[in-house]
Amino acid sequence: MNLLNLIQEILQIKRTTFFDFLREKDFIRPLTPQQIEELRRNVGSVNCANCGAAVDLASGAACAHCGTPLSMLDVKQAEKLVEQLQKAEDRAHQPVDPSLPLQLERVRRQTENTFRGFRDDDLWSSVVDISAPDLVVEGLKLVARWFC
Numbered sequence: 543m544n545l546l547n548l549i550q551e552i553l554q555i556k557r558t559t560f561f562d563f564l565r566e567k568d569f570i571r572p573l574t575p576q577q578i579e580e581l582r583r584n585v586g587s588v589n590c591a592n593c594g595a596a597v598d599l600a601s602g603a604a605c606a607h608c609g610t611p612l613s614m615l616d617v618k619q620a621e622k623l624v625e626q627l628q629k630a631e632d633r634a635h636q637p638v639d640p641s642l643p644l645q646l647e648r649v650r651r652q653t654e655n656t657f658r659g660f661r662d663d664d665l666w667s668s669v670v671d672i673s674a675p676d677l678v679v680e681g682l683k684l685v686a687r688w689f690c
Contacts, residue, residue, distance in 0.1 A: 561592045561610075569620060570613045578603045578612060588612070 549563065564570045570591070573581070581588065582599045590597050590605035591613055597605050604611045639645075 559592060564615075565613065567619075567623075569616055569623075571616045571619075573603065573612045573614055577614070581612070 549560075561570065578599070585599065587596050587598050589595065590608060590610055592610040593605060593608040595605055595607035597603075597612065
């Protein structure tokens, strides 16, 4: 499956437009007032990137049909993404520490041993006096017991 097919599937699942997808990923950003003014001087009208309607630059900087502000492709963001993907590719080819599975298993067992007693439902009734007038104090006592 190539990247274009993957993007199309994502868009169908999320029910979003390609423009919204690009904006969500910061590939598209709104134009600055200076850029809008430059467009007004050089171009009379542009098409909305979201719905395709004509946007008259003399009357505003947003689509009159759908309200989408004028935006442009952020090339620097695309370059950042390519750089991130290249770094991820480089990390994918680095050797994995052969002792990693053992380390993970050790940490899992330590965590299970630490929280083993907290699985019992009657633990809380034996530790916290629910009839006490101040449940906050009782809760703080319980937290203090964890650290002792």
